Amino acid sequence: MRRAQRLARITPSVTLAINAKTQELKAQGRTVVSLAVGEPDFPTPDHIREAAKAAIDQNFTRYTPVPGIPELREKAAGYYERFYGVGAPRESVIICNGGKQALYNLFLALLDPGDEVLLPAPYWVSYPDMVALADASCVTVPAGPEKNYLVDASDLEAAWTPRTRAVILNSPSNPTGCCHTQEQLDAIAAWAVRRGVFVVSDEVYDRLVFAPAKPVTLSGWWAKHPENFAIIGALSKTFCMTGWRVGWCLAHPLLIKAMNTIQGQSTSNVCSITQKAALAALTGPWDIVEEMKTAFARRRDLVMKHIASWPGAVCPTPDGAFYAFPDVSALYTEETPNSAALCEKLLEEASVALVPGSAFGDDRCIRISYALDDATLDAAMQRIGAALTK
Structure with a gap:
């Protein structure tokens, strides 16, 4: 065959x-x-499961808008205001089937054949294959245990070529659990802006950081340079909702529209029941x-x-x-x-x-x-x- x-x-x-x-x-x-x-x-916490049951009882089982119900998009955007003081409109957020689909849709909307993506190694297993399916290629930038598995701007600069389109950052990291400090992330972000490199910041573990380390984000850089940054978030790890499949992307509204077009022709909206559960997660206790x-x-x-x-x-x-x-x-x-x-x-x-x-x-x-x-x-x-x- x-x-x-x-x-x-x-x-x-x-x-x-x-x-x-x-x-x-x-x-x-x-x-x-x-x-x-x-x-x-x-x-999964009780109040989230109860919200899903209530959605079924209320017959909330029809198609929803492809990028998510408005109130959920607003709450996902409000996540960055709540934890990082960064305001964002709902037009800058799309709700996807987990952070994984958010990444996949983003790569399809962002990358062209011949583009290179800088990928710090160790990396999450799905990044290279997602990039490959978008007809681009990854250039790995290794950092061993002697560097806490963390690359810096000089490492990325050494790997940069005229074909470099984007860099993927993941902090805390899967598979290492290591975290950049905010200062380290800021230095990379400043380099990326100077170079015109798009930054994909996978922040799905940002609430699971152990003291004295602190949660970090590039959402503040997104607010200043929305054309250069996209932030990936999800509830799978934070609220034990791995099977529910719900995540989001915060990006420039024009990029969100492009991702919406892709999602509309593939999966369409995230499960309506899951969206109500996600709304309860973002609204309720932590x-x-x-x-x-x-x-x-x-x-x-x-x-x-x-x-x-x-x-x-x-x-x-x-x-x-x-x-x-x-x-x-x-x-x-x-x-x-x-x-x-x-x-x-x-x-x-x-x-x-x-x-x-x-x-x-x-x-x-x-x-x-x-x-x-x-x-x-x-x-x-x-x-x-x-x-x-x-």
Whole structure:
């Protein structure tokens, strides 16, 4: 069967492959703990679920405007006023099926064939394939653990070419959990404005930052230079709404209109019920976020304590999200010469699923998600340590 050539530009999901192997082992009767999934273990808060039930009872089940119901767009825009003092009109926001679709629509509206996108590595697994599907290409800009996995303006300048159209920033980072300071982000933003480089700032973890680190944003730069910046937000992590699929993009109104056109010819509006749930999330209490931050900070410390006992492992302390990304290359052997082989070994011998760093652009590392209960996490980390030091 003949298939589209664009499929050759993208790679199958490593995380889905790991999940398939995990399910296979479970079917064999093995007890497997997954530290591979980036999903909070907390339930969606009651007031959000109740809002969804009420929407169904009120028969709010019809098509809505493609970019989202007006009140939700206003609340998403108001998010930046509430937390960062940046005012934005609803015309600058589109509601999408998760932050993922917001990014995809943005790349389709922004990029042309031949464009280059600067991509700091380690990076989230989907960025390169999304850019490739938009007929552009990524230029990776690596930053290792010695730099806390964070690039700076000089790194980006060294990678810039006349074909550079955009740069993608993600702070706190998936997969590292490391965060730029506001000053560091501002320096990159100033460089991008001087160079005429468009900045895509993926801020879906911005509420999950552990003290003394502070949440950061480029929404203030968007307010001053709306033609140069787009901000991605979502409720999946902040309110434990991964399956609800709701996120947004804050950008120039003309770019939002372009994304609206793309969305209108693909998925159309986000599920009407989900939009009412999202409205309740943005309107109601934020207690769950503080509870999760306390739990994630405690789990981070637990994970870091275990990693410190692994011979030769190096891991900057995560300041946010719920991931750790240790460099374990000192533990590679002829049997396990890379991150994929090591993760396969740990799945077989320790019954713990992890994601190899090669999926995130750094084969020296493995990603650990600590978004599960303390006891299970502690037991899993003990099993990993035993297998690594055997």
